[in-house]
Amino acid sequence: MRKAKSTKSFADKRYENALFLQSPIGLKLYKNRLKIEQLFSVLKGLYNLENPRLYRQAGYKRHIKWVLLAYLIDEFNKKHQGIKTRKYPWNL
Structure with missing residues (x-):
């Protein structure tokens, strides 16, 4: 535009x-696009969210759902452990 x-x-x-x-x-x-881009950067770095051209559409959707589930489980565990950082685990 x-x-x-x-x-x-x-x-x-x-x-x-x-x-x-x-x-x-x-x-x-x-x-909120900056926050969204940061989230996808974390998903690509930590959870190996890959290029969609490598998968069929249904396979890629399934891959994204599993990656988001893993991310949400990790965030839930971090919250209960009192960790308040988005750094990669090897940088803590």
């Missing part, structure tokens, strides 16, 4: 994405 005069000049998918970004939930997600 940087140089476009309106969202209607976009191709179909870009138009849908632009409309989503203008919605309340889209704005909220956009404002």
Whole structure:
């Protein structure tokens, strides 16, 4: 949307994405994109979240679900142990 005069000049998918970004939930997600990018950086570093081109779509979705489950279990354990850092375990 940087140089476009309106969202209607976009191709179909870009138009849908632009409309989503203008919605309340889209704005909220956009404002939190740094946190989301940091989370995916952790998931890639610690849990080996890989490039989606290596998997079929269903296989990649399953891979992401397992990675998120492992991450949430680790975060739950950290909370109960009183660990308040996002550093990798070997840097603690």
